Amino acid sequence: MSSSRDRALAYLxxxxxxxxxxxxxxxxxxxxxxxxxxxxxxRRAAEWLAAYLKDLGAxxxxxxxxxxxxxxxxxxxxxxxxxxxxxxxHYDVQPADPIAAWDQPDPFRLExxxxxxxxxxxxxxxxxxxxxxxxxxxxxxxxxxxxxxFLFEGEEEIGSPGAVRVLxxxxxxxQADFCLNPDAGMQGPxxxxxxxxxxxxxxxxxxxxxxxxxxxxxAYGGAIHNPAQALAELLAGMHDAEGRVTxxxxxxxxxxxxxxxxxxxxxxxxxxxxxxxxxxAPALWGEPEYTVLERVTARPTLEINGLYSGFIEEGSKTIxxxxxxxxxxxxxxxxQTPEGxxxxxxxxxxxxxxxxxxxxxxxxxxxxxxMVEVDTPEVQALARALASTWGREPxxxxxxxxxPIVAMLKEHLGMTSVLxxxxxxxxxxxxxxxRQHLPTWYRGMEALVHYFYELGEGAA
Amino acid sequence: MSSSRDRALAYLxxxxxxxxxxxxxxxxxxxxxxxxxxxxxxRRAAEWLAAYLKDLGAxxxxxxxxxxxxxxxxxxxxxxxxxxxxxxxHYDVQPADPIAAWDQPDPFRLExxxxxxxxxxxxxxxxxxxxxxxxxxxxxxxxxxxxxxFLFEGEEEIGSPGAVRVLxxxxxxxQADFCLNPDAGMQGPxxxxxxxxxxxxxxxxxxxxxxxxxxxxxAYGGAIHNPAQALAELLAGMHDAEGRVTxxxxxxxxxxxxxxxxxxxxxxxxxxxxxxxxxxAPALWGEPEYTVLERVTARPTLEINGLYSGFIEEGSKTIxxxxxxxxxxxxxxxxQTPEGxxxxxxxxxxxxxxxxxxxxxxxxxxxxxxMVEVDTPEVQALARALASTWGREPxxxxxxxxxPIVAMLKEHLGMTSVLxxxxxxxxxxxxxxxRQHLPTWYRGMEALVHYFYELGEGAA
Numbered sequence: 023m024s025s026s027r028d029r030a031l032a033y034l035x036x037x038x039x040x041x042x043x044x045x046x047x048x049x050x051x052x053x054x055x056x057x058x059x060x061x062x063x064x065r066r067a068a069e070w071l072a073a074y075l076k077d078l079g080a081x082x083x084x085x086x087x088x089x090x091x092x093x094x095x096x097x098x099x100x101x102x103x104x105x106x107x108x109x110x111x112h113y114d115v116q117p118a119d120p121i122a123a124w125d126q127p128d129p130f131r132l133e134x135x136x137x138x139x140x141x142x143x144x145x146x147x148x149x150x151x152x153x154x155x156x157x158x159x160x161x162x163x164x165x166x167x168x169x170x171x172f173l174f175e176g177e178e179e180i181g182s183p184g185a186v187r188v189l190x191x192x193x194x195x196x197q198a199d200f201c202l203n204p205d206a207g208m209q210g211p212x213x214x215x216x217x218x219x220x221x222x223x224x225x226x227x228x229x230x231x232x233x234x235x236x237x238x239x240x241a242y243g244g245a246i247h248n249p250a251q252a253l254a255e256l257l258a259g260m261h262d263a264e265g266r267v268t269x270x271x272x273x274x275x276x277x278x279x280x281x282x283x284x285x286x287x288x289x290x291x292x293x294x295x296x297x298x299x300x301x302x303a304p305a306l307w308g309e310p311e312y313t314v315l316e317r318v319t320a321r322p323t324l325e326i327n328g329l330y331s332g333f334i335e336e337g338s339k340t341i342x343x344x345x346x347x348x349x350x351x352x353x354x355x356x357x358q359t360p361e362g363x364x365x366x367x368x369x370x371x372x373x374x375x376x377x378x379x380x381x382x383x384x385x386x387x388x389x390x391x392x393m394v395e396v397d398t399p400e401v402q403a404l405a406r407a408l409a410s411t412w413g414r415e416p417x418x419x420x421x422x423x424x425x426p427i428v429a430m431l432k433e434h435l436g437m438t439s440v441l442x443x444x445x446x447x448x449x450x451x452x453x454x455x456x457r458q459h460l461p462t463w464y465r466g467m468e469a470l471v472h473y474f475y476e477l478g479e480g481a482a
Numbered sequence: 483m484s485s486s487r488d489r490a491l492a493y494l495x496x497x498x499x500x501x502x503x504x505x506x507x508x509x510x511x512x513x514x515x516x517x518x519x520x521x522x523x524x525r526r527a528a529e530w531l532a533a534y535l536k537d538l539g540a541x542x543x544x545x546x547x548x549x550x551x552x553x554x555x556x557x558x559x560x561x562x563x564x565x566x567x568x569x570x571x572h573y574d575v576q577p578a579d580p581i582a583a584w585d586q587p588d589p590f591r592l593e594x595x596x597x598x599x600x601x602x603x604x605x606x607x608x609x610x611x612x613x614x615x616x617x618x619x620x621x622x623x624x625x626x627x628x629x630x631x632f633l634f635e636g637e638e639e640i641g642s643p644g645a646v647r648v649l650x651x652x653x654x655x656x657q658a659d660f661c662l663n664p665d666a667g668m669q670g671p672x673x674x675x676x677x678x679x680x681x682x683x684x685x686x687x688x689x690x691x692x693x694x695x696x697x698x699x700x701a702y703g704g705a706i707h708n709p710a711q712a713l714a715e716l717l718a719g720m721h722d723a724e725g726r727v728t729x730x731x732x733x734x735x736x737x738x739x740x741x742x743x744x745x746x747x748x749x750x751x752x753x754x755x756x757x758x759x760x761x762x763a764p765a766l767w768g769e770p771e772y773t774v775l776e777r778v779t780a781r782p783t784l785e786i787n788g789l790y791s792g793f794i795e796e797g798s799k800t801i802x803x804x805x806x807x808x809x810x811x812x813x814x815x816x817x818q819t820p821e822g823x824x825x826x827x828x829x830x831x832x833x834x835x836x837x838x839x840x841x842x843x844x845x846x847x848x849x850x851x852x853m854v855e856v857d858t859p860e861v862q863a864l865a866r867a868l869a870s871t872w873g874r875e876p877x878x879x880x881x882x883x884x885x886p887i888v889a890m891l892k893e894h895l896g897m898t899s900v901l902x903x904x905x906x907x908x909x910x911x912x913x914x915x916x917r918q919h920l921p922t923w924y925r926g927m928e929a930l931v932h933y934f935y936e937l938g939e940g941a942a
Binding site for chain 1 (some may be wrong): 516517518576577579580583606639640641681683685692693694695696697698699700701702703704705706707708710711713714715717718719720721725757761762763764765766767768769774777778781782783785786787788789790791792793794795796797798799800801802803804806807808809811813837838839840846847881882883884907910911912913914915
C-alpha cells in the first residue's frame, strides 16, 4: 500500500492538464490592481478564488476592509494536533501595456509555447497560487497532514495599502504557526531557492510645474524655464556618475553588508552574463564596489518608472509644456524606511528645485524591507522538501523585490514568513511576455506536497 | 462721392458678422498637419479656401507636390500696371491636446466670449487668413488697386517640408513684387508691429534605449542603467545653470547683437511683468546678460517639447522602462543653420552618452532664421497703413517664432517678405484657449485695406 505522500504525488501527476486549464481560467481575469477601471475584474478574481477554496472544502470569507478584496480560507487537517500554515498569494497583476510588445495578441489569454505558459500574471504570481492550490488538492485527496489557512490578497502590486486594516480586523482568523509565501521566485530551474531578505519599496509621483499652460516655444522660448528641463535637471542630480544615489541621508540607515554575508552571497550561483543577456541592455551598471547580485538584492536603489511631459505623439509640436511628471520608486534594504526615503527625497527637492518652477511630491505605495531567520524548523522542513524534489540542497539568497505583506504579518501578527517560489529570473515579470516555466511549476507542486508532509511529520 | 478706400472700409464695417461666421466655418475644420489621422481634414481646409478664392473671382489651383496641399490663387487688379503682392497664409493648425485644458468642450467650435473668439487656429493663423480675404473682398467691391496672388500652405506647423517642391515646380505662378505675411503678430492691441527678423527651427526626436523590454525594478534595479535616468542626465547637461545651451559649437555661428540693434530693441514697449503674467510661470529665466525681449527673439534656444518613458497612467508600476524619448527643438538666430545645430547635438550625444545605453536621433522639421530690410517702399507703405488705422507709428521688432516659408521665398524666388500680423502675445498660440482679439482683428482688416490702396497709389 502506497503512502499518503506517494498518492498525493501521483494525484499531481495525473491532473497536470487540469491544473493548466485552471491556470488559464485564472489568468483570463485581468485583475490589474493598479488601474481603477479594472476594479470589477479584481473583485471577480477574488470571487473565483473563494469559489475554488470552497470546492476544496474550505470555510471562506472575502474581507473588504482594504482597497481590494482579500480572500480568507480555512481548511483543517485530518488530525487536530497538526501545525497551521498560512498559505499566502496575491491574485492581482501588473498592467499589460505596452500590449504591442507582447508576442501574443491578448496577454490575458494563456498561451503555451514550448516549456512555457505565457500570460500576464503567470509567474507573478497566479501560477504560484495555483501550485499552492494544486498541492492542497493533492493532499486533501491523499490525507491532509497540516491545517491550512489562506490569505490571497488583491493589492500586492499597489503595495498592499489596505491589508493592514484586514489583518487588524481579523487577527484571530489569520493565526497560524507561520506563513508560506511562494512569491520570492528561484534563481534557476535547477536551483531551488529559499529567500531570507526582501527589499522594501517607496513609490512617488513628482510633478514639476512651469507656465500655467503649454506655451508657444517661439514666443516664450529663452525666458521661461522649461519644466521638462527642470525635471531632467532634478532627476539627473539624484545619482552620481557611478550610480550611487545622492539624496541627502539616503544611505544613513543602510545596515552594512558583513564580510560573512558577502561570502555567503558570493556562493549563490549567479551568472552576470546571463543576467545581462536576460535584461537585453548594452552593459551592466551600478555601484562598482558591489557585485551585481548585491546591487540587485542587498543595495537600495532609486528608479524612474515613468516620465511624461508635453507632446509625445507622432509628429512635432513646438511648445514649452505646462508641467512634467516622473514616477519614482526606491527599493529599500534594512534598516531603511519608506518615511526616511521620502524625507531624503523631499530634502533634496527643497534644496535643489529652482525658484523658476513649482513642484509637488506624492507618496504612493510603500513597504519596509524584510530579513527572516533561516535556522527554524519550518525553513529546514522546506529545505528537505526542495531537496527531495530537485535532488540538491536549496540555495539561500536575498531577493531584490518587495512583498509588503511579509513585514505586515511580522509587525501586526508577530508571524514569520517562509519565502520561496517557482518563478525563474527570466520570467518577464512586470514586462511583456511574462511566462511560467512549466517543468519548474510541476516540480514546485511536488515540492509543496513534500513540504506539507514534512511539516506534518515534524509535528507527529 | 466717396473714395474707393472709404467704400472698402464701409464694406468691412457692414460685413463683420459675416466674416466672423466665415472664420467659425474655417476653424471648424481640424486641419492639424502634425497628426497623420487628420490628413483628410487638412485637405478639406485647402478645398474650402480654394472655393472661397473662386467665389472672390480668383483663378485657383491646389498644388500637391508637398506633404499637404498648397492653395494657389491669382486675382488681377482693375488696372494692369499695378504692383503684385503675394498674400501668404497657412491654414494648418497645431494639435488641440490636452483638450481638457480648454475652457470650452470643443476647441474646433469657435466661441466668442467678451472681446475674444476662442478656438484652435484662430490667432495662428486662420483669423489672419480671414483678415486678408476680408480686405481682398472689400477692395474687390470698391475697386482693386493691386494684383493679388495667394499662397496658402498646410504645412507651416510641421516646418513646411514640401513647400520648396511646390515653389520650384511653379516658380512663374508665384512671381510677385513681394510677399505680405501676416503670421508675425503684434506686441499689443495698441502697438501695430512690423517684424524684421524671425528665429529658425530645428526639431529632433531623441530616443535612449536600455533593456530590451520593461524590466521588474525589484529584479534588475541597481545593476541596469535606467534609460529614463540616462535621458534625464543627457538633457540636464544641455544647459548650464544660467540657461545657456552647452552643446559644442552651438553659439559659434550666432551673429552678435550690435549696440545699435540692442538700443533699438530696448525701445520696443515690452512689459516683462506682463510677459511673465501671460506665461503664468513662477519667475523669469534665461541668459542673464540679455533682456527678456532679446532672449525670446534674438537668442537661440533649446527646448524639450515632450518627454516620455515607461508607465505614466494613474497608479504605480515598478519597472525599469525599455526606452525613453524626448522631443527637442531649437530656435535659431542668424547665422545659425539647422544642420549646424544638428551637428552640435550629435557631437554632444556622441561625447556624453554612456556605454550603458544606446541612442538614436531623428531630425524632423527645420527652417533657417530670417532677417528682412525695413527701408523699402513696401514696408513703408505698410507703416503708413498701420498708422492710419491705429493713429500711431508701428514698432519694429524681432519675432521669436519661425515661418519657414519666408526663408524659402527668399532663397528660391528671390522674394522678400513683409511681416506683420494681428495676433496678440497672449493669444495662447499652440496651447489651450487660443484666441483672437476681435477689435484688433477688425482693425487689422482696415489696415490691410489701407495698405492695398497705399501700394496702388505708390505705383500710380
